[in-house]
Amino acid sequence: MAEQVAESLERLAGQSTVIAWLKAYDAHWDVRQSDGETRAKLEILARFCLVCEREPDDLVAWLFRQTEEGPRIRLKRRRLVMALIDDFEREHGGRSAGNVVRSFLIHNGVALSATPLR
């Protein structure tokens, strides 16, 4: 998996949803992520993409349907992805890894959260 992830990083970084995510994250939190931070996030996202067998742009597009009033979220698919993220974080790096994927989706307009740790 590590090789596949490394190969896909450059491709992922060029996808419009990934660009939008990183830009929106920095703008919202008033930060400028270092190359190292960005790379670490992209590695996690790449791992998740392998698990769900979708590229980031494809994943976001798959979660919406186009209507005359504009894009609408597909709730069943959203639930499916939320469950996938829960599984992913159990097997690939814990909550912080899951939250990288959630952050990617949130900043692309897919409202979701995680069960708080308490």
Place this chain on the structure above:
Amino acid sequence: MEFKQVVGRRRSIRYYQPYRPVEREKVQVVLEAARLSSRAVNADFVQAIVVNRDDLAEENRESLKTPTTTAQLDLAPVWIFWLIDPTAPKVGQTSLKKLVDVGALTPSHGWSHAYVDNVVWPQVLQPILADPGTAAVVAAVEAGLAINQALLAAVDEGLGTQLTALNAASAKQILGIPDHLVPIWIQLLGYPAEDPDAGGQRPRSPFEHIYFEGRYGRPFERDQTVVERLRADGMLTGDAPHPWRKEEVRALSRMFGLPE
């Protein structure tokens, strides 16, 4: 707490101390405040079910969530399900006559049992009940009055509170809510994990843009001396965002393992 401070300090709190229970007497105070709200025809337009978060099975909690109602439900220990009753005016013929009897509705304003029986009931209340759209609007307004008092009472009791959306169909099934009642909001109660100021007072439209005098569009001029007095009294507080708000939210997110 002074009334103006209660109004000024109310925020929608979205981060709660999940481990700290809410005293039952404080929940009762919140309900008592709602019960005393202004209400048309003295009818019960709103009812409520108090639920302790941890008494709900996890699958039920999950099914009540909506896309934007997620983590706060897991964090707040007490949930009040507010239910509106569009059929509430059906008691109007009786309840209005009781108001006449107790001296609330008076002959000097034209009220009598005969007026209720011959005019108000057949010409006002029955048509409202016969039109589901109008009945729903009336009920929603009346419920809002009660729920707002519940929100302010929670603040007065030192609690954090928020109205949050819910999956109404799930609520009906899980809580056994009768068909004629509509679950409209969940009011969350708990002790805030965030600063109770929650980043400051929310942006509002300029006063003169929404309040008029004499005719629509002629602004009601805002007297700055009144503004200053309200600042001194604690009703107008600092505008959001406080400079540290984003850092606060990030710290809370990390504390609870929530996404950024």
